[in-house]
Amino acid sequence: MDAITLIPLALLAGAALNGLLSLLSVRGRRILEPLVALIAIAAPVSALAAALHVFGDVSHLPSGRIEVELFDWIAAGSVNIDMKLVADNLTCVMLLVITGIGSLIHIYATAYMHGDEAYPRFFACLNLFTFFMTMLVLGSSLPVLFLGWEGVGLCSYLLIGFWWKDAKNSAAGMKAFVVNRIGDAGFLLGMFLLWQTAGTLEFDGLRRFAEGAGAAAAFGADSGVFGASVATLACLLLFVGATGKSAQIPLFVWLPDAMAGPTPVSALIHAATMVTAGVYLVARLAFLFSFSATALATVMVIGGATCFFAGLMAVRQNDIKKVLAYSTISQIGYMMIGVGTGWPNVGMFHVVTHAFFKAALFLGAGSVIHACHHEQDMRHMGGLIKKMPLTAIAMTLAAAAMAGVPPLAGFFSKDEVLWRAFATGTDAGMFAWVCGMLGAACTGFYMFRLIFMTFGGSYRGHAHPHEVPGRMWATQGLLALGSVGIGFLAVPHILGGHDLFGSYVNQVLPLWAQPAPAHGEAATEWLLMGTSTALGLLGIAAAWLCYIRNPRLPDACARTFPRTAKVLEGKFFVDEAYDAGVVRPLEKASQGFFHKLLDRGLIDGLVNGTAALAQGMGSVLRHGQTGLVRTGIGLMLAAVAALLLLLLG
Amino acid sequence: MDPRPYLTVAVLLFLLGAAGFLVRRNMLVLFLAVELMLNAAGLALITFARMHLSMDGEALFFIMLALAAAESAVGLAMVIAIYRNRHTLNADKLDDLRG
Numbered sequence: 001m002d003a004i005t006l007i008p009l010a011l012l013a014g015a016a017l018n019g020l021l022s023l024l025s026v027r028g029r030r031i032l033e034p035l036v037a038l039i040a041i042a043a044p045v046s047a048l049a050a051a052l053h054v055f056g057d058v059s060h061l062p063s064g065r066i067e068v069e070l071f072d073w074i075a076a077g078s079v080n081i082d083m084k085l086v087a088d089n090l091t092c093v094m095l096l097v098i099t100g101i102g103s104l105i106h107i108y109a110t111a112y113m114h115g116d117e118a119y120p121r122f123f124a125c126l127n128l129f130t131f132f133m134t135m136l137v138l139g140s141s142l143p144v145l146f147l148g149w150e151g152v153g154l155c156s157y158l159l160i161g162f163w164w165k166d167a168k169n170s171a172a173g174m175k176a177f178v179v180n181r182i183g184d185a186g187f188l189l190g191m192f193l194l195w196q197t198a199g200t201l202e203f204d205g206l207r208r209f210a211e212g213a214g215a216a217a218a219f220g221a222d223s224g225v226f227g228a229s230v231a232t233l234a235c236l237l238l239f240v241g242a243t244g245k246s247a248q249i250p251l252f253v254w255l256p257d258a259m260a261g262p263t264p265v266s267a268l269i270h271a272a273t274m275v276t277a278g279v280y281l282v283a284r285l286a287f288l289f290s291f292s293a294t295a296l297a298t299v300m301v302i303g304g305a306t307c308f309f310a311g312l313m314a315v316r317q318n319d320i321k322k323v324l325a326y327s328t329i330s331q332i333g334y335m336m337i338g339v340g341t342g343w344p345n346v347g348m349f350h351v352v353t354h355a356f357f358k359a360a361l362f363l364g365a366g367s368v369i370h371a372c373h374h375e376q377d378m379r380h381m382g383g384l385i386k387k388m389p390l391t392a393i394a395m396t397l398a399a400a401a402m403a404g405v406p407p408l409a410g411f412f413s414k415d416e417v418l419w420r421a422f423a424t425g426t427d428a429g430m431f432a433w434v435c436g437m438l439g440a441a442c443t444g445f446y447m448f449r450l451i452f453m454t455f456g457g458s459y460r461g462h463a464h465p466h467e468v469p470g471r472m473w474a475t476q477g478l479l480a481l482g483s484v485g486i487g488f489l490a491v492p493h494i495l496g497g498h499d500l501f502g503s504y505v506n507q508v509l510p511l512w513a514q515p516a517p518a519h520g521e522a523a524t525e526w527l528l529m530g531t532s533t534a535l536g537l538l539g540i541a542a543a544w545l546c547y548i549r550n551p552r553l554p555d556a557c558a559r560t561f562p563r564t565a566k567v568l569e570g571k572f573f574v575d576e577a578y579d580a581g582v583v584r585p586l587e588k589a590s591q592g593f594f595h596k597l598l599d600r601g602l603i604d605g606l607v608n609g610t611a612a613l614a615q616g617m618g619s620v621l622r623h624g625q626t627g628l629v630r631t632g633i634g635l636m637l638a639a640v641a642a643l644l645l646l647l648l649g
Numbered sequence: 650m651d652p653r654p655y656l657t658v659a660v661l662l663f664l665l666g667a668a669g670f671l672v673r674r675n676m677l678v679l680f681l682a683v684e685l686m687l688n689a690a691g692l693a694l695i696t697f698a699r700m701h702l703s704m705d706g707e708a709l710f711f712i713m714l715a716l717a718a719a720e721s722a723v724g725l726a727m728v729i730a731i732y733r734n735r736h737t738l739n740a741d742k743l744d745d746l747r748g
Contacts, residue, residue: 625748629679629740634671 002068003053004085007095008138010050011131014043018124025120033119037110040123044106044130048099055092064088064507067140074143081201084140090508093348093501094137094280097355101272101479102130108363108475109264111468112370122162126268129155133273137280142191142201145281149187149245152274153180159269160261172260179254183244190237193223194288197230203284207510210287219291228294235288235295238281239302246278247329248336249306253575255329259321263366266321271328271358276351279335283344283505287513290342297428299340300421304432304439307333309572311442315449316568319376320365323450326571328358330439331402334417337432341420342515345505349490350417352501353409356486357398360479364395367472368454371465378450383459387466390473392455394480399451401483403444404536409487414440415529416492416502422528424515440532444539452547494525655696662689676728676738680721687717 017039025031057066065088073083087095106126113122129152136148153176161173195201197218198209209215219231228236242248247255258270269275282289282299289296307330314326331354338347369376371388385392401408404415414436421433459465467473491497506514546553558565570576666685673679691710698706732738 622748625746627744627747629743630671637667637671 002066003050003057004066004068004087004138005070006050007047007054007099008085008131008134010046011043011127011134014039015124015128015131018120018127022118022120022124025118031120033110033114036120036123040110040127041103041106043127044099044103047130047134048096048103051092051095051099054087055096058087058089058092081141081143083144084202085138086140086203087138088508089504090280090283090344090348091137093352093505095134097352098130098133098137098273101355101359102133102268104475104478105264105268105272105359105363106130108267108366108472109262111471112264112366113262118162122159122262125155125158125162126265129159129269129274133277136277140202140204142194142203145284146187146191149241149277150184152269152277153177153184153245156180156258156269156274159265160258162261162265166260169260172254172257176254176258179251180244183241183251186237186240186244188241190234190239190241193230193234193237197234206285207287210291211510211512215291229292231288231291232294235285235292236298238285239278239295239299242278242281242336243302244278245281246275246332246336248278248302248332249309252306252310252329253578256322256325256571259319259325263321263362263369266324267359267362267366270325271362272355275328275332276335276355279332279339279347279351282336282339283348286339286342286344286509289339290513290515293426296340296342297426300337300424300428300432301340303333303336303338303340304421304428304435305333306330307337307432307439308435308442311439311446312568313571314446315442316565317446317571318378320368320378320381320450320454321362321376323378323446324358324361324365327402327443327446330443331358333439334414334436337421337436338417340432341417341424341429343420343502343506344509345490345499345502346416346420348505349501350413352489353401353413353483353486356409356479357401357483360394360398360476360483361402363472363476363479364391364398367391367468367476368395368465370468370472371463372461373463375461375463378453380461381454381459382457382461383455384465385455387459388468388473390467390477392451394473394476396451396455397480398483399447400540401487403447403540404440404533405540406533407487409483409485411533412487412490412492415532416490418532419492419525419528422524437532437535441535441539444536444541445543446539448540448543449547452543456548457551492525494522494529650699652696652700655699656693659689659692659696662686662692674739674741676731676740679740680724680728683724684717684721687713 018036021031021036021039054066058064065086068085070083070085072080074081106123109122109126113119116122132148132151132155134148136145136152139145139148157173157177160176161170164170164173191201194206198206200206200209210219220229222228223230223233225233240251244251255270255275259266261270289299310326310329310333314323314330317323317326331350335347335350335354338350340347367388368381368384368391371384371391372381375381397408401410404411418433418436418440421429421436423429488497490499490501492499546557567573663686666682666687666689669682669685670679673682691713694706694710694713696706698704698710728738731743735743737743
C-alpha cells in the first residue's frame with residue numbers, strides 16, 4: 001500500500017478501534033487506559049512516519065507530486081468526483097504539522113485526560129479529527145477537501161461539547177457548529193460557481209483551466225452580483241467559508257467559546273491545525289486568487305482587521321484560555337494577511353511557526369490548569385514559576401516566539417508577513433501592515449501579561465500547585481524547542497538566509513500566478529523589521545511595567561478610562577451585538593412565525609385537518625351500520641328493486 | 650300457455666319470503682323465509698321452461714334443489730353453532746358489527 005493512503009487509514013483505524021472500546025465502556029465494561037492510550041498514540045505516530053515517507057518521495061520525484069486514486073466517489077451523469085489523494089509540497093508541510101504536532105498533543109492528552117470516565121471516546125474523536133484533517137489537506141479536489149472540512153467541524157463540535165453534562169459546553173459546541181455552517185454556505189456557493197465556470201473541481205483541472213486561453217475571459221466576466229467578476233465572487237464566497245473555519249471577522253465568535261473543550265483539544269484543533277484550514281484553502285487556490293486583486297485585498301483587509309481587534313480583545317481577558325483563544329484569532333489574521341499578499345508561503349510559514357508556539361502555549365496552559373485544580377482565572381494564579389519551573393520555561397519561550405523576539409520562530413514568520421504586505425504597495429496592503437504592526441504590540445503585551453500573571457509575583461490561589469507528569473512537560477518542552485528553532489527554515493535573504501521554506505512551498509504556485517516580486521530597498525526592510533520587533537518588545541515592556549513592576553497600574557488605568565476598559569473587557573460587545581442583531585430576532589421569528597404559524601398552524605393544521613375530516617365523515621356514516629342482518633338485506637332488496645325499475649321502467 | 654298465474658304465485662311467494670326475512674327475529678324462521686324465496690325463484694324457472702318448451706329450466710331446478718339441501722345443511726350447522734355460543738337465536742341481538 002502507498003504511504004500516502006496509510007496516513008488517513010492509520011488514523012481512521014485508530015478512531016474505529018477506540019470508538020469500539022468506547023462502546024464497550026458505555027456498556028459498563030472497564031477499559032484499560034493504557035490500551036486506549038497505546039492505540040491513540042500509535043495512530044498519529046504511524047501517520048507521521050508515513051508522512052515523512054511521503055515527504056521524502058515528493059522531494060525526489062521530478063513532478064513534485066504523488067497521486068493515488070482510491071475509488072469513484074460521486075458518479076452522477078456529468079458530475080464525476082474521484083476520491084483521490086494528492087501530495088505536493090504544500091500538502092507535505094501541512095501533513096507534517098498535523099501528524100507531528102498532533103502526535104505530541106496526543107501523547108500529552110493521554111496524561112492530561114487520565115481518569116476521565118469517557119477516556120476512549122475522547123481519543124476516538126481526537127483520532128477521527130486528525131483523520132479528517134489529513135483528508136482535508138490530501139484531497140485532490142474541492143469536494144474531497146470539503147469532506148475533510150466538514151469532518152473536522154463535526155469533530156470540533158464533538159470535542160468542544162466533550163463534557164456535555166454541563167449545558168454551557170454543549171451550547172458552545174453548537175455555536176461553533178452553527179457559525180461554521182454559515183461559512184460553509186459560502187464555501188458551497190463558491191464551489192458551485194467554480195463548477196459552472198470551469199466544469200471541474202479538481203485543483204489540477206482548475207489550474208489547467210486557469211492556464212488555458214479562455215480563462216481570463218471566463219473569470220473576468222461579470223458575475224451579475226454587485227458587478228464583481230466571476231473570479232472575485234468565487235474567491236470571496238470561498239473566503240467566507242475560510243472566515244468561518246479560521247475564525248476571522250465576522251465569523252470569529254465561536255472560537256473563544258470553543259475553549260469549553262478539554263485543553264488538548266484547544267491545542268490541536270483550535271490553535272494548531274483546524275483553524276488554519278481556511279489559510280490552507282486560500283494558499284491552495286492562490287492561482288485562482290491571482291485572478292482577482294479585489295479578493296486578495298479583501299483577504300488582507302479582513303486579516304489585518306481581525307489581527308488588530310482580536311489582539312485588543314485579548315488584553316483584558318482573565319481566563320488563561322480565553323487570552324490564548326483571542327491570540328489565536330489574531331495570529332490567524334497574520335496568516336490571512338500573508339496569503340492575501342498572493343504568496344502562499346508567507347501565510348503558510350506563519351501557520352507552521354504558530355502551530356508550534358501556540359500548541360506549546362496551550363499545552364502549558366493545560367498544565368497550569370491541571371496543576372491549579374481546574375482553575376482558569378489568572379487572578380487566582382501567580383508565582384507558579386517556583387512550583388512548576390519546566391512549564392514556566394516552555395511557556396515563556398513560546399510566548400517570546402509569538403511576540404516576535406528575534407531570533408525565535410515568530411520573528412521570522414511575522415516579519416515576512418508584514419514586509420510582504422508593505423511591499424504590495426496597495427491600500428489594502430498598507431492597512432494590513434498598520435494593523436499588523438499594532439497587533440504586534442498587542443501580542444507582546446497580552447502574551448507577557450499572561451506569563452507574568454501566571455508565573456510572576458506570588459501565588460494568589462488556594463490550591464497546591466505542583467509540576468505536571470513527565471509526559472506532559474516533555475511534550476510541551478519539545479514544542480517550545482520547536483518554536484525556538486523552526487524559524488531558521490525561512491531566514492530571509494536580507495539576513496543572509498535562503499528562505500528554504502518559501503522556495504519549497506512556492507513550487508506549487510505556477511510562475512504565471514506569482515505576484516511581482518517585492519521590490520524594496522534593503523534599508524526599508526531593515527527599518528520595518530526593526531519597527532515591528534521594537535513594537536513587540538515595547539508590548540513586553542509594558543506588560544512588565546503593569547504586572548511586575550507596578551501591579552496596581554492596570555486597575556488605575558481602568559479607573560481613569562472606565563469606558564475603554566469596559567469595551568475591552570466586553571470584547572467590543574460583538575457577542576452581544578450578534579445576540580441582539582441576529583440570534584434573538586431569529587429566535588423570535590422562529591417562535592412566532594415558523595413555530596406557531598408555519599409549523600403548528602399550517603403543517604400541523606393540514607395533517608390534523610385530514611384526520612379530523614375522516615373522523616367527522618365517519619361519525620356521520622357509522623349510523624348506517626346497525627350490524628343487523630335485516631338492515632343489510634333490506635337495503636340490498638331496495639337497491640335491486642330500484643335497479644330493476646331503472647332497467648325495465 | 651299463459652304463464653301469468655304461475656308467475657304471480659312465484660312473485661307472491663318471493664315477497665312473502667322477503668317480508669318474513671325482514672320482520673321476523675328468530676333465525677330458524679329467517680331460514681324458512683330464505684327457503685321460500687329460493688323456491689319462488691324455482692317456480693319461476695319451471696314456468697319459463699314450460700313456456701319455452703325447453704328442459705333447461707327444469708334441469709336448473711334440480712341443481713337448485715341439491716344446492717338448497719347443501720345450503721340448509723351448512724346454514725343449520727351455523728345456527729346451531731351460534732346458539733351454542735350465544736344461547737339465543739334472536740337475530741337482533743347479533744349486532745356485533747354495529748358502527
